[in-house]
Amino acid sequence: MGEPAGSDLVVGEWSWAPVEEIVAWARFWAGASWPMTEGVAIDLGxxxxxxxxxxxxxxxxxxxxxxxxxxxxxxYGAKDCHGFSFEVTDVMGSPHEQLDVEAQRLWQAFLRDRFTLLVRALTPELGEPTRLRESFQGRSMVTARWDLPDGGIRWDVTQSHQSVSAYLSSPATAAMERRSGN
Structure with missing residues (x-):
């Protein structure tokens, strides 16, 4: 089946996680038996x-x-894993300082492309996401968020100016986040 084709802009020196593997991770954690300790989460991974x-x-x-x-x-002091995060793409700390204008344009296109491909691949598996736009330290971020039904996990994919990242919240943590309005 292979990874969905992206734009021509993503050919370059940057690396990313295979989309189909991240989809498999989402499927696996959505079906996992929660709660679990960090040790169990690591062993399962x-x-x-x-x-x-x-x-x-x-x-x-x-x-x-x-x-x-x-x-x-x-x-602190608890044993249950609340969730985890990981990078989907390489990380660039200060692209505006490290890259010339053309390379910055390519970097941003690379991140948008990886984000879009991942959201498209996760949607059939997890359903339609909620999209959020946020600003952090003057930088724009976009997040696709899936809150799985029946007290399931929360799965976020976020594109910032530095990388594309994924965040998983355990069912208990996701419920707490929803109650607090997040």
């Missing part, structure tokens, strides 16, 4: 999704990106 564990015991995504860590979260 290693066993089923190609994760590895570095020498510090941190989860690492399988793709050749410059930001490969998976960031798992839990409340």
């Amino acid at each position: 290693v066993e089923h999704l190609g994760w590895s564990v570095d020498e510090q015991g941190e989860a690492v995504a399988p793709w050749p990106l410059n930001g490969r860590d998976l960031s798992l979260s839990r409340a």
Whole structure:
């Protein structure tokens, strides 16, 4: 089946996670038995999704990106995993300082393209997302958000000026976020 074709602008020096693998991750975590501890989440990721564990015991995504860590979260002192985040594309800290004008244009086109392809691929799996536009430190971000029914997970894909990232919130955390208006 292969990855959906993108624009000609995404051919370049930047790397991204395969869309079909991220869709498989979303499917896997949507069907997982929650709650779970961070240790169980890491074990499941290693066993089923190609994760590895570095020498510090941190989860690492399988793709050749410059930001490969998976960031798992839990409340201080708690054992249950609240969710995790990971990069979908390479990360560029300050594109406006690191790239000339033409390269900045290509970088932004690359990010838009990866975001669009991922949202299109996730929609048949998770349903229509809610789209959010936010501003953070003077920079615009766009998020596609899926709140799965029946107390399921929340899956966000966000495009910023630095990267495209994905965020998963456990069912309990997603419910808390919804109650607080987020």
